[in-house]
Amino acid sequence: MSGVGKTVCVTGASGYIASWLVNLLLQRGYTVKASVRDPSDPKKTQHLLALEGAKERLHLTKANLLEEGCFDSLVDGCEGVFHTASPFYHDVKDPQVELIDPALKGTLNVLGSCAKNPSVKRVVLTSSVAAVAFNGRPRAPDVVVDESWFSDPEFCKQNKLWYVLSKTLAEDAAWKFTKEKGIDMVTINPAMVVGPLLQPTLNTSAAAILNVINGSQTFPNSTFGWVNVKDVANAHIQAFEIPSANGRYCLVESVAHYSEVVKILQELFPAFQLPEKCADDKPFTPTYQVSKERTKSLGIEFIPLKQSIKETVESLMEKKLFTRSARDLTPMVHTVYLLVTVFLLVPCACE
Ligand SMILES: NC(=O)c1ccc[n+]([C@@H]2O[C@H](COP(=O)([O-])OP(=O)(O)OC[C@H]3O[C@@H](n4cnc5c(N)ncnc54)[C@H](OP(=O)(O)O)[C@@H]3O)[C@@H](O)[C@H]2O)c1
Numbered sequence: 001m002s003g004v005g006k007t008v009c010v011t012g013a014s015g016y017i018a019s020w021l022v023n024l025l026l027q028r029g030y031t032v033k034a035s036v037r038d039p040s041d042p043k044k045t046q047h048l049l050a051l052e053g054a055k056e057r058l059h060l061t062k063a064n065l066l067e068e069g070c071f072d073s074l075v076d077g078c079e080g081v082f083h084t085a086s087p088f089y090h091d092v093k094d095p096q097v098e099l100i101d102p103a104l105k106g107t108l109n110v111l112g113s114c115a116k117n118p119s120v121k122r123v124v125l126t127s128s129v130a131a132v133a134f135n136g137r138p139r140a141p142d143v144v145v146d147e148s149w150f151s152d153p154e155f156c157k158q159n160k161l162w163y164v165l166s167k168t169l170a171e172d173a174a175w176k177f178t179k180e181k182g183i184d185m186v187t188i189n190p191a192m193v194v195g196p197l198l199q200p201t202l203n204t205s206a207a208a209i210l211n212v213i214n215g216s217q218t219f220p221n222s223t224f225g226w227v228n229v230k231d232v233a234n235a236h237i238q239a240f241e242i243p244s245a246n247g248r249y250c251l252v253e254s255v256a257h258y259s260e261v262v263k264i265l266q267e268l269f270p271a272f273q274l275p276e277k278c279a280d281d282k283p284f285t286p287t288y289q290v291s292k293e294r295t296k297s298l299g300i301e302f303i304p305l306k307q308s309i310k311e312t313v314e315s316l317m318e319k320k321l322f323t324r325s326a327r328d329l330t331p332m333v334h335t336v337y338l339l340v341t342v343f344l345l346v347p348c349a350c351e
Contacts, residue, residue, distance in 0.1 A: 002241060003030030009078040010034045011071065011110055012085025013060065014044035016203035017126060017193060020233035021082055026053035028237065033074050035063035035085065047198050065106025071113035078119055080240045083110045084126040086170065088163060088204045095162035103166035107174050115181040124239045125174050127187040129225055129290070130167040132250060134159075139223075139288040146291035147189070147248040186239040190232045190251040191225025191290065194308045196315035209312045210322055212262060213272055218279040219262050225252035225290050226261075228303035228311070238298040245298065252290035253302035259284060264306050269313065272324075 008025060012018045013034035025032050036044050039062050048054060063070045065085055075081055085106065092098045107125070114120045134151035137143070150172075156165035171187060178185040193205045202210065212219050232251055239245045262274050278284070292302070316322035 001029035003028040005029075006080075007031040007033060007078050008080040008082065008240070009071075009074050010082045010084060011063070011065075011074075012037075013048055014199060015084060015088075016197060016199060016206065017190075017229060017232055018082070018084040019047060019198040020229050021084065021236050022048055022058065023051050023198060024230075024233045024237055026051050026057055029053075029057075031057040031059075033059045033061065033078060035071065035074055036060050037062070037064055037085075043200055047200060051198075065102045065109060068109055069113070071110045072116060075110075075113040075117045075120060078117070079121045081110065081114050081120055081123045082126070082236055082240070083107060083123060084236075085110075086126070086166070090163060090204065092162055095165070099162050099166040100169060103170040104173055107170040108177060111174060111177050111181075111183065111185075114183055115177075121184065122240055123178065123183055123185045124236050125171065125185055125187045126236070127171040127174075127189045127248070128164075128167040129189050129191040129250060129252065130161075130164040131171040131187075132189050132248070133290075134161060134164045134168070139286050141287050141289070144289045144291050145250070147250055147294055186245050187248045188232065188235050188239060188251060189248055190227050190235075191255075193227055193229050193232050194312045195229035195303070196311045197319055197321075200319055202316075202321050206312055206316065206321075209261070209265075209309060210316055212258065212275060213265060213269075213313060213316075213322060215273065216275050218277045219258040219275045221258070221278050221280050221282060221285055223255060223257040223285045223287050225255045226305050226308060227251045227253045228308040231300055231302055235295065235298050235300050238300065242298065247294075249295050249298060250290050251295055251300070252292070253308070254305045255287045255290060256305060257284050257287060261305075261309065264309050265313070268306070268310050 008030050010018050010022050013022050014036050022032055022034055039045055039060050061074050086103045087099050114123055131151050132149045133145045134156055136155045151168040153165055153168055192208055194209055197206055235251055265274055
């Protein structure tokens with residue numbers, strides 16, 4: 001209960017990662033001032049208000065990243081600020097308005113409130129591997145990506161990687177601003193985050209698993225780093241609590257191509273109908289490594305990818321975001337299912 005008597009702030013609390021962060025902070029005894037874009041929407045607040053300790057120590061406030069100064073009162077009196085809010089989705093019409101402005105201006109808006117507030121001892125910014133690994137440097141199994149890598153905005157623009165660009169510009173601006181204002185900041189740079197959902201709605205990274213179990217005929221020809229949401233939330237808190245924590249921390253348990261993810265799903269859920277083919281005929285995008293050296297100093301012992309995938313699927317089922325019917329079963333299981341149905345029905349019909 002290292003947080004007893006301490007007040008911290010979390011932005012974007014209704015989101016996937018931030019919900020877990022609020023949960024762990026409350027468990028550790030912190031008082032949490034949290035921002036939500038629309039507190040009148042129960043889908044954004046109910047799961048938070050139901051957390052243990054929420055009644056006594058969670059305070060929800062309405063705030064939009066693009067409204068200047070609206071984080072002032074939220075940050076007031078907080079020792080730590082976890083800035084997690086930032087749009088994460090790919091289907092965008094206007095990248096500047098939908099992704100880049102809220103990520104970049106929103107980060108500077110939150111940091112501006114921190115700069116005005118002497119109570120803030122440290123800011124933990126939820127950045128991303130998106131701000132680390134997209135610079136055109138070749139990827140291969142022997143290449144080790146680490147915290148010294150920075151994504152290149154020009155490379156992102158050329159390849160229309162708008163979400164990646166939004167995170168790259170936001171982190172870069174955050175480092176410049178905090179250096180200028182003398183704010184102590186640490187960034188957490190996770191890869192694709194999976195694991196159980198606390199919120200009732202589907203988020204982009206859990207959809208990365210849902211999309212391959214949802215009857216798709218093919219899996220994407222993509223390779224990602226993967227990490228469990230509980231490790232990500234925990235790393236944020238460790239980065240705040242450990243006085244010597246500094247700089248950036250890449251969070252990746254393992255790097256795996258989708259073919260590997262499908263293999264794990266087959267082992268875990270043999271009755272699922274899973275894609276057998278890759279979406280294109282090109283060679284699989286190569287794997288690479290991501291250094292765990294710095295993250296070790298935060299005391300993170302990563303949850304293995306297999307367990308994270310299991311937890312994601314079970315959670316999607318529990319939240320009814322993934323429902324299976326007889327049509328989803330593999331042909332062999334389907335036959336067994338039909339035989340059992342006939343076997344059970346025939347005696348009934350004879351009675
Ligand atoms: N999930 C991943 O794989 C992953 C990996 C690396 C880094 N990250 C980073 O982690 C953070 C959280 O991502 P997530 O996966 O938890 O996504 P999420 O569930 O979509 O959460 C995003 C949060 O940002 C809030 N937000 C977006 N635009 C806003 C605005 N204009 N004003 C106020 N709040 C706004 C959302 O509020 P609403 O609920 O009202 O929309 C939501 O609470 C983001 O910074 C993301 O870039 C995520």
